[in-house]
Amino acid sequence: MSKGITSRKEDYSQWYNELVNKADLAEHSAVRGCMVIKPYGYAIWEKMQAALDQMFKDTGHSNAYFPLFIPKSFFSKEASHVEGFATECAVVTHYRLKNDGAGKIVVDEDAKLEEELIVRPTSETIIWNTYKGWIQSYRDLPILVNQWANVVRWEMRTRLFLRTAEFLWQEGHTAHATEEEAIKETEQMLDVYATFAEKWMALPVVRGRKTENERFAGALDTYCIEALMQDGKALQAGTSHFLGQNFAKAFDVKFTSKEGKLDYVWATSWGVSTRLMGALIMAHSDDAGLVLPPKLAPIQVVIVPIYKTEEESKQIGELVDKLTSELKQKGISVKYDDRDTQRPGFKFAEWELKGVPVRIALGARDLQNGTVELARRDTQTKETVSSEGLADRIENLLADIQQSIFEKALAYKNERIIEVNSYEEFKEVLAGEGGFISAHWDGTVETEKRVKEETKATIRCIPLNNKLEDGTCIFTGKPSKQRVLFAKAY
C-alpha cells in the first residue's frame, strides 16, 4: 500500500484525483472522457442505486428501458431543448465496419444511416415520443417511470465521476393530467433526493430552485439540491424538473380528461448520476483517504489479525468466525483480512485509504485479556474494548459514525453560508475559503452572467422557503426582494 496522497491543503484537486485512483474507485479508460468504474467504486454505486431504487418504488414508480439512440430530428422538436442538448454529443453515422482487404478495419461507407442517431444525452425526446402511444385518456395517467441508464455528453474537460463523457444515471419521466399534480411530483422527487443525500450519503444539502439561466433545457422550473465540498465549492447533487406541457406539445401527446376535454399532458423529469460518487468522496474524506458513511460502505467492518504463531492465528480465527456470524446476522458486512502476504500496518493503511468505517485489530494479548482494538475511520480514534457484546457495540458505533459524519458536514455547510452585502465582500469570500454566498441579486439574467464572467461564481439556487427581505443587488444596486446563494461550483 503506497500511502502518501497529496494533502487537501496542498492541492485539493490533486488530492481528489489521487484518492479516486488509489482507493480503487475509478480510472480513465482508453476512450477519451470515458471512465472505468472499478469494483470497489461500483460497489458503492450499487448501494446508492439500491437505496434510491427502493425510494422510487415506495413513491409508486416503476423502471423501464428506452433506446440508447435518438433520431437526430427529435432534437429539433423542443426548441429550448435543442439549445441545451443537441450540441456536444456522440453521433452515429454508420452501421458497419469492414476489412479493407489489407487487414485493416475501416468504416464501410456503403453502410451510412439515412438519418444520423444521437447517443442519448438525456431521454425526454425519445420517451415522450413513446408516451404518445401510451396515453389516450386520463385513465392512462399518471405514468410514473424511471430508467437506470448510461448517457453521453461530449465533455471536453473531464474529471472522474464529476464530469465524464459517459456516465451512469437514473432519469425519471412522469406524465400527469394536471399541472398541480406534476408540480407536486417535481417537489416530491426533490425531497426523495434530499432525503437520500442526507440519510444515506450523510451529505447535507440546500434545497432550492434554479434561476432561469441555470434551468434544464426545456423545463419551466428546475428544483435542485446543492451540497458544499471541503474546498468551499458547491456541487449540484440532483435536479428535478417541472417541464410543463413543453414535451407533450413537441411530441403531440394529448389526453381526454374526465370531463371529455382534450389537453396536452403535463411532465416532469428528475435525475441523479455517478456524479454523486464525486460528491460523496469530496464531502467527507481526509488526507489519509476515503471516509465512507457506513450505510454506503461496501465493507463496514474489517478485522485484522495480529499473530506470531500458528496457534495464535487459529485462536484468533475462531473468535473472528463467531464475531463475523453475529455481525452478518445484524446485516453488517465484514471482511476478515487474513492475507499472509501483508503486514498489519500495511493492511491498516489500505483499509483506512478505502474508508472502511470500523477496524478491529485482534492480537495475542487481546485473546488473553478478552479484548479487541476498535478503531473508527472518521475520527481516526481507537480504543480497547471487551470482546463481550462486541456485535451490539459495533452496530451502535456504525450508527454513531453515520450521524457524526453528517453532523460534521452539516456544521461545515452552515458555517460556510456567508451573508454579504457588497460586491467587495462577495469577492473576498470567493478569494478566501469560499462557500455559499448569500447575497441580494436584481433578478436579471444579465447580472447573473456578468457576475459569473468576473468571478466564476454562479447562482446555485434560490433556497426553498427563502425568507423575503428587501435589499439591493450587490452588483447593480438595484432593488431585490430576497437573497440567493452564489458559489463557485463543480
Add this chain to the structure above:
Amino acid sequence: MSKGITSRKEDYSQWYNELVNKADLAEHSAVRGCMVIKPYGYAIWEKMQAALDQMFKDTGHSNAYFPLFIPKSFFSKEASHVEGFATECAVVTHYRLKNDGAGKIVVDEDAKLEEELIVRPTSETIIWNTYKGWIQSYRDLPILVNQWANVVRWEMRTRLFLRTAEFLWQEGHTAHATEEEAIKETEQMLDVYATFAEKWMALPVVRGRKTENERFAGALDTYCIEALMQDGKALQAGTSHFLGQNFAKAFDVKFTSKEGKLDYVWATSWGVSTRLMGALIMAHSDDAGLVLPPKLAPIQVVIVPIYKTEEESKQIGELVDKLTSELKQKGISVKYDDRDTQRPGFKFAEWELKGVPVRIALGARDLQNGTVELARRDTQTKETVSSEGLADRIENLLADIQQSIFEKALAYKNERIIEVNSYEEFKEVLAGEGGFISAHWDGTVETEKRVKEETKATIRCIPLNNKLEDGTCIFTGKPSKQRVLFAKAY
C-alpha cells in the same frame, strides 16, 4: 382488455408478437431495431437480474463498469474476434451537432473524431486493454468481474427480446493464472446459468459445448445452455467461453507467476441477455396469454373483488387487507385490483394475459361462506376453498406452480429429443414437430454448413457427458463417435 390473441397453432410467431405487445412487455421504438422495455416487462427482467446477480456474487464475482465505446483499432487486435464482431455495429464518427442557421440540426463536420468509436457489441477488447493495467503478478489474480450493460449489434431482422439491435445483458470477464482454473470458471458459470434457467425460469436446458463453427469469435471453447420452445425450435439461453490466452496476447497482458515466470493470463467470458425474456415467454405461455413462473412474476397473486353494494365492497376490503398483510409477510407480492372502472370479467382476462400465477376472486357469497375462489394460471383451473389458512395454502400453491411449469416443459423437452439415423428421418422431424434431433455427424465444419444450407438446422451443442457411440454421419455416411443435437433455432 381486448383479448383474442392469435393461437399458437395458427401462427406461433404472430402469437409471440401479439403476446409481447398485449401483455405490456415491450414494443418497437422509433429507432430501427431498438426496443422499449415497458414497466411490466422490465419488472420481470429486474427479477432475473436480482437472482443472477446474487448467484454471481455468491460465486465470488464483483460488478464493475467499462466504457460504452471502443476505439476501432481495438477490433483489429484479436484476429478471430474481428471476423465475428467488427462488422454489423454502430459507428460514432462525430461528436457535435449544430444549428445550420436555417433552424435545422445538422452534424458538425468540424467535429469529426480522429479515430472512430464503436458502440460495444461485447466488451472483451476494452476490458482486456484495461486489465493490462491491473495485472502484474499472480497476486492480482484471479479477477472475477461482471458488468450489467447495454450492447449494440446492428441486426437487420429484429424481433422483440429475441433479436434486437440494442439489448441489455451481463457480461462476466475473468482473468486467471492457470488454464485449469479458467476452464473451471467457464464450467462453473455454465452451471450457474443452467441452475438459474431451471430453478427460476422453470426452463429445462441441455448443457453442452458448441462446435467450432458456432463458437464465440475469439474463444477456444464455448459452453452453452439450449432450451426448446413450444414450436420445436431451440433457443440458446446463455453461453460461457473459455478464451485461452487469446485476448491476453492481443492486449499483451502478462503476469509473474509464484515461481517468477512471466506468462500470459488465461481468460473467460460469459453472458446472458434480455433474450431470456423471449425464452421465458415462449416456453410456458399459452393461447390465453403469458404463463409466468411464480419466482419471476412481478405480481404473484391478484385479488379481484366481486360486489354489488358499498357494504359488500367494504367487507371484502377488510378481508383483503388482512390476507394481503399475511401474504406480504411471506414475501409474496399481491395486487388488489379494486378499480371501479372495469368489470370482474375484464380483470380476469387481463391478469390471465399478464400471467399472474394465482388469482383470488372474492364475492358476497364467499363472505357468507368463509370461502374464496382460487384460480391457478398455468392449468387454468379453479376451486373454492376456505379463507382459513389461505396464506399458507397460497405459499404452497406458488411452489407447486413453479414445479409444475418446470415439469411440463421438461416432459416436452425430453419427448422432443429425437434420435434419427438417416438424413430422411432428420428432414422428416424438421418438417414435422421439430425438436432437438440427436444424430451422428462426421465432425467437419463442411458437413455442418451444408446441413444448415439445406435444412436451416444447426448443431445446437454437443451435450456435456455425452455418451460415446460408434455410428455414421447422417449426411456423409462417414464414421462418427457420438451423436450431437441439431435443431432449427431462434
